[in-house]
Amino acid sequence: MCGIIGFAGREQAAPILLDGLERMEYRGYDSAGIAVRSATKGLQVKKTKGRLQVLRDLTHDGAELEGTLGIGHTRWATHGEPNDINAHPHVSENGRIALVHNGIIENYLEIKEQLQRHGVTFTSDTDSEVVAQLLEFHYNECHNMLEAVGRVLRRIQGSYAFGIICSDYPNALIAARKDSPLILGFGENGNFIASDVTAIIKHTRDVVYMDDGEIAVVTAENIDVFDSEMNPLEKKHSQVDWDVSAAEKGGYAHFMFKEIMEQPEAIRKTVSPRVREGRVVLDDLRLPAEYVRDISRIFIIACGSSYHVGMVSKYNWERLLRRPVEVCLASEFRYSDPLVDEKSLVVVISQSGETLDTMAAMREAKRLGARTLAIVNVVGSSIAREADDVLYTWAGPEIAVATTKAYSTQLVLMDLVGLYLADLLGTVEKSEYDAILWELQTLPEKLEQVLTHVEDIQYFASRYFNHNSIFFIGRNLDYAMGLEGSLKLKEISYIHSEAYASGELKHGTISLIEPGTLVVALGTYAALFDKSMSNVVEVKARGAEVLAVTTERFREKMEKTADSTVVVPDTHPILQPSLGVVPLQLFAYYVALQRGCDIDKPRNLAKSVTVE
Numbered sequence: 025m026c027g028i029i030g031f032a033g034r035e036q037a038a039p040i041l042l043d044g045l046e047r048m049e050y051r052g053y054d055s056a057g058i059a060v061r062s063a064t065k066g067l068q069v070k071k072t073k074g075r076l077q078v079l080r081d082l083t084h085d086g087a088e089l090e091g092t093l094g095i096g097h098t099r100w101a102t103h104g105e106p107n108d109i110n111a112h113p114h115v116s117e118n119g120r121i122a123l124v125h126n127g128i129i130e131n132y133l134e135i136k137e138q139l140q141r142h143g144v145t146f147t148s149d150t151d152s153e154v155v156a157q158l159l160e161f162h163y164n165e166c167h168n169m170l171e172a173v174g175r176v177l178r179r180i181q182g183s184y185a186f187g188i189i190c191s192d193y194p195n196a197l198i199a200a201r202k203d204s205p206l207i208l209g210f211g212e213n214g215n216f217i218a219s220d221v222t223a224i225i226k227h228t229r230d231v232v233y234m235d236d237g238e239i240a241v242v243t244a245e246n247i248d249v250f251d252s253e254m255n256p257l258e259k260k261h262s263q264v265d266w267d268v269s270a271a272e273k274g275g276y277a278h279f280m281f282k283e284i285m286e287q288p289e290a291i292r293k294t295v296s297p298r299v300r301e302g303r304v305v306l307d308d309l310r311l312p313a314e315y316v317r318d319i320s321r322i323f324i325i326a327c328g329s330s331y332h333v334g335m336v337s338k339y340n341w342e343r344l345l346r347r348p349v350e351v352c353l354a355s356e357f358r359y360s361d362p363l364v365d366e367k368s369l370v371v372v373i374s375q376s377g378e379t380l381d382t383m384a385a386m387r388e389a390k391r392l393g394a395r396t397l398a399i400v401n402v403v404g405s406s407i408a409r410e411a412d413d414v415l416y417t418w419a420g421p422e423i424a425v426a427t428t429k430a431y432s433t434q435l436v437l438m439d440l441v442g443l444y445l446a447d448l449l450g451t452v453e454k455s456e457y458d459a460i461l462w463e464l465q466t467l468p469e470k471l472e473q474v475l476t477h478v479e480d481i482q483y484f485a486s487r488y489f490n491h492n493s494i495f496f497i498g499r500n501l502d503y504a505m506g507l508e509g510s511l512k513l514k515e516i517s518y519i520h521s522e523a524y525a526s527g528e529l530k531h532g533t534i535s536l537i538e539p540g541t542l543v544v545a546l547g548t549y550a551a552l553f554d555k556s557m558s559n560v561v562e563v564k565a566r567g568a569e570v571l572a573v574t575t576e577r578f579r580e581k582m583e584k585t586a587d588s589t590v591v592v593p594d595t596h597p598i599l600q601p602s603l604g605v606v607p608l609q610l611f612a613y614y615v616a617l618q619r620g621c622d623i624d625k626p627r628n629l630a631k632s633v634t635v636e
């Protein structure tokens with residue numbers, strides 16, 4: 025949520041900043057800005073409402089701003105509407121200090137009022153401007169930028185990643201973080217700060233992940249990192265193991281479509297290294313066997329699509345582990361006085377590894393004594409580093425705001441972990457274990473088959489894109505999968521949509537079914553197929569138009585009732601959502617395309633939600 029980049033180097037900064045912001049635009053796209061400093065022109069700031077292209081046009085692709093030191097920001101508004109003034113960078117009253125900020129300053133109003141009493145005038149509605157003005161206030165007192173930053177950090181409450189430049193310091197930018205990601209990058213022609221590796225991967229793979237409370241001084245030659253007491257720190261460098269092409273569209277019209285098509289390969293990368301000689305091998309998992317045997321309860325905590333993975337996993341893990349599994353929305357969990365203790369295993373699922381709600385829930389679980397296992401995609405992210413154990417999904421960078429390949433890899437990784445734990449507990453028959461593991465390995469080929477039929481789904485989307493309310497129904501795993509199908513559709517096509525457990529329809533929702541209502545009926549879960557069919561017949565009897573997703577095994581039965589049917593290959597029942605969800609992703613994609621929506625950057629959304 026919001027993207028930050030900063031550069032101190034031996035090349036013109038503005039084009040580098042603009043390129044980095046473009047790669048990070050998925051983190052927020054309601055306004056953008058850059059500030060660059062040069063010896064002759066001093067601090068130059070350009071910022072504007074709208075997409076990055078507007079900023080590009082305004083600055084003639086950066087040519088308007090001169091200097092080799094600069095910061096940039098792409099915004100997802102929290103405090104203050106998206107407009108030119110509220111866009112970052114924010115500049116202090118005397119024009120000497122420019123700052124970009126991710127996160128939320130909780131006590132900004134109090135500080136603002138105090139500064140106003142000292143005669144400071146504010147131009148924006150943001151919490152971030154308050155920090156720029158407070159910095160100037162302290163800088164005027166101590167005449168030392170680093171000292172001023174230290175004083176500000178001690179005064180503010182909330183979450184932040186900052187990039188700061190000051191016209192008195194021609195060669196250095198200052199960065200600081202707390203609860204909002206910030207990475208330092210070491211390049212040949214200069215050094216970087218960024219909220220996201222994607223922004224700087226073109227220039228370097230040599231990075232350092234900043235930790236909470238740290239401050240960095242970045243120059244063209246060097247990066248020095250300090251703790252909150254200004255003691256110098258030696259930080260461990262990491263090498264990013266993917267390159268720039270992974271974060272580019274590569275000929276596809278949209279990142280979302282590219283990422284849907286990448287799913288077979290992504291699943292292969294998640295599964296293959298973790299299967300050896302017919303067994304699940306999780307080298308990175310350090311859960312002691314005695315601990316696993318003692319687990320009384322499992323909590324799966326996540327948000328959005330990651331939560332939907334949790335819903336699928338609840339069914340699968342309870343079946344495999346014979347232990348109670350509770351799935352919790354992270355934003356609810358932390359305030360619900362949860363019944364977590366030392367015998368609880370808490371699994372948090374997050375693509376970005378930065379979702380604030382999930383992070384806070386994980387901290388609460390740790391405080392209550394639980395052991396935490398994180399299922400994360402972004403390597404080195406905050407959740408990954410704070411969890412007791414982390415398993416990476418290795419899906420590669422996911423740029424589209426609507427998740428697809430991250431969801432799919434989370435699903436299979438949860439299946440692998442479930443199988444691993446069930447084996448440790450002795451709660452799974454060998455034949456069942458072997459069958460699931462075998463099918464997990466064949467999923468990529470089966471997915472490839474599903475993806476050879478994209479035109480069928482494109483056709484169905486062209487038939488149904490004009491509906492303004494769509495229901496997804498299914499039982500058990502199909503219900504969990506429907507939740508994801510419905511979310512995908514509403515977030516990118518803006519069609520109202522709900523997912524219901526089929527059996528629940530008759531308890532109220534069926535009153536909404538009228539002639540012509542589109543119902544997407546999911547009938548892939550073999551054990552309850554006949555029951556699901558009865559519900560399909562019920563909605564048909566009330567005039568619904570039914571688009572069904574089923575498996576080869578049930579094709580004939582489904583085709584007799586549904587108006588349109590999408591068929592996916594059969595696999596082990598617990599893995600069926602991994603195949604069934606793909607037509608739903610494609611359906612959402614093509615419907616959004618037909619409706620002319622901005623697929624990769626849906627309105628009001630941004631990837632990586634780092635506010636509460």
Ligand code: F6R
Pocket residue numbers: 327328329330331373374375376377378379382425426427511512515632633
């Ligand atoms: C939907 C989507 C969101 C995320 C949610 C959690 O397509 O992407 O619902 O799943 O914001 O994000 P992570 O997984 O990064 O914690």
